[in-house]
Amino acid sequence: xxxxxxxxxxxxGLFSVICSLAFPNIKFENQPTxxxxxxxxxxxxxxxxxxxxxxxxxxxxxxxxxxxTKQKDQELTNFIxxxxxxxxxKYDKFDGxxxxxxxxxxxxxxxxxxxxxxxxxxxxxxxxxxxxNLAYHIVAIFNHNGTHSHxxxxxxxxDNNPIILVDNNSSAEKIYLTNxxxxxxxxxxxxxxxxx
Numbered sequence: 001x002x003x004x005x006x007x008x009x010x011x012x013g014l015f016s017v018i019c020s021l022a023f024p025n026i027k028f029e030n031q032p033t034x035x036x037x038x039x040x041x042x043x044x045x046x047x048x049x050x051x052x053x054x055x056x057x058x059x060x061x062x063x064x065x066x067x068x069t070k071q072k073d074q075e076l077t078n079f080i081x082x083x084x085x086x087x088x089x090k091y092d093k094f095d096g097x098x099x100x101x102x103x104x105x106x107x108x109x110x111x112x113x114x115x116x117x118x119x120x121x122x123x124x125x126x127x128x129x130x131x132x133n134l135a136y137h138i139v140a141i142f143n144h145n146g147t148h149s150h151x152x153x154x155x156x157x158x159d160n161n162p163i164i165l166v167d168n169n170s171s172a173e174k175i176y177l178t179n180x181x182x183x184x185x186x187x188x189x190x191x192x193x194x195x196x
Contacts, residue, residue: 067157068128068139072192076155079188080142089151094141096126101143103150105172108141115175117165122177130157136165153180155189162186162193 077093084091094100099107106114109126116122124136140155149168154177156163164180180186 067160067193068130072195073128073140075192076140076189079192083185083188084144089144089146091142091144091153094126094143096128100141100152101145102152102167102172103145103148104170106152106167106169106175108143108152108154108167109138111172111175112138114173115167115177117177124154124156135159136163153185157193162189164189 080091080093092100094108099110101107112122112124112126115124122136123134124138125132125134126141127134127137128139130137130139135158137157138154139157141152142155143150143152149170152167154165154167156165164182164186165177166180167175167177169176
């Protein structure tokens with residue numbers, strides 16, 4: 001029985017070698033290396049290892065929800081247009097081109113260069129696309145000019161978080177921005193920014 005098994009193993013081994021020489025592109029399982037016979041030197045050489053270029057699969061692009069979109073801008077505008085009349089105020093919106101003029105004489109967003117917040121100058125600008133290298137990205141500005149005063153709301157994204165800053169100074173010389181303390185407005189804006 002051992003002789004038969006040995007004979008079968010030898011035949012199978014010879015068959016594998018003959019097939020690998022006759023069909024070099026065919027790989028057999030459990031074949032440790034491919035043997036190459038050189039016709040000139042008639043000696044056995046180990047195959048040269050060629051580095052294979054492996055294509056790396058590109059990671060699928062993740063859909064990143066935009067923090068500020070045209071739809072969110074419209075939702076905020078709709079909210080201001082219903083909220084303002086409830087408190088007897090009419091708000092004008094900055095259109096991205098024409099300056100908003102306040103009762104105090106300031107023009108926004110240009111006069112933001114004079115603005116301070118908590119006694120500090122700000123890196124702040126109109127940037128609804130959130131592309132500038134700023135701490136405070138203004139995505140919307142609404143202003144109400146009253147009989148003897150104004151109130152201007154700056155809707156801001158800072159570190160991907162919503163903030164509403166307010167200017168209601170009586171002078172255009174210095175602009176002191178403060179946090180909005182209007183709960184209804186801040187709650188709406190927070191929900192809007194966090195919505196997907």
